[in-house]
Amino acid sequence: MRLKPEFARFSAFLLDCDGVLWRGEEPIPGAPEAVRALKASGKKVLFFTNNATLSRRGYLAKLRRLGFDAEPGEVYCSAYAAAVWLRGRVRRVYVVGEEGLVEELKLAGLELAGPEEAECVVVGLDRGLTYSKLEGALRCLSRGALLVATNGDPTLPTERGLAPGAGAILAALEAAAGRRADAVVGKPNAFMYELALREHGIRPGEALAVGDRLDTDVEGAKRAGLAAALVLTGAAKPSDLERARVKPDFVLGSIRDLFE
Ligand SMILES: [Mg+2]
Numbered sequence: 001m002r003l004k005p006e007f008a009r010f011s012a013f014l015l016d017c018d019g020v021l022w023r024g025e026e027p028i029p030g031a032p033e034a035v036r037a038l039k040a041s042g043k044k045v046l047f048f049t050n051n052a053t054l055s056r057r058g059y060l061a062k063l064r065r066l067g068f069d070a071e072p073g074e075v076y077c078s079a080y081a082a083a084v085w086l087r088g089r090v091r092r093v094y095v096v097g098e099e100g101l102v103e104e105l106k107l108a109g110l111e112l113a114g115p116e117e118a119e120c121v122v123v124g125l126d127r128g129l130t131y132s133k134l135e136g137a138l139r140c141l142s143r144g145a146l147l148v149a150t151n152g153d154p155t156l157p158t159e160r161g162l163a164p165g166a167g168a169i170l171a172a173l174e175a176a177a178g179r180r181a182d183a184v185v186g187k188p189n190a191f192m193y194e195l196a197l198r199e200h201g202i203r204p205g206e207a208l209a210v211g212d213r214l215d216t217d218v219e220g221a222k223r224a225g226l227a228a229a230l231v232l233t234g235a236a237k238p239s240d241l242e243r244a245r246v247k248p249d250f251v252l253g254s255i256r257d258l259f260e
Pocket of ligand 1: 016017020213
């Protein structure tokens with residue numbers, strides 16, 4: 001497989017996962033081969049996701065299970081990005097989120113705490129959400145704790161159709177507390193891309209971000225100063241491009257189309 005000339009000049013490829021590499025538990029046809037071919041041609045490949053239900057370890061296992069050639073250190077998920085953002089700012093956190101988020105927060109040295117002690121409420125997608133979790137979070141926020149979300153995606157695609165995302169849970173807390181989040185760490189925030197560039201010594205001009213969403217992947221890439229390719233195997237439809245505020249540099253049918 002040979003890269004098309006317009007892509008050969010990039011030395012790093014920052015790939016979104018859901019809608020680019022897989023849908024649910026199904027790899028997108030040609031995606032594992034594309035990742036392997038990028039690496040075989042000496043390109044650096046990094047994996048990104050706004051979904052905070054899994055840790056980097058969890059995503060590495062999923063990538064490998066679905067046939068992708070991935071190594072530790074190549075995975076950037078919003079749970080990790082949130083933990084890095086919080087490290088050094090606060091010590092005790094109240095979590096509305098799942099095991100993967102808790103794992104990354106603990107790895108960063110943060111302590112889980114109850115509503116009376118936490119300095120920050122951290123919100124991610126939580127499929128075990130209860131009213132009492134929201135109530136605890138609100139008590140925390142009423143004491144002046146920070147409100148930080150892994151990502152703001154209002155929905156996420158599932159095998160059954162759209163499901164409420166972390167952004168929907170965040171919106172409930174913002175409404176209850178009467179204030180906006182202090183930070184939303186995932187894309188379109190440039191934070192996760194910038195973290196990866198820093199950790200791997202990549203200059204923005206050398207990297208191409210590949211994503212399936214205009215409002216997160218492409219917008220975040222542009223804020224980080226990266227070239228962006230939109231693939232049509234996920235959320236975005238060709239008709240979305242006309243009204244998009246931020247346009248991708250390239251539009252591809254699928255990630256396979258990086259190659260001739
Ligand atoms: Mg995606």
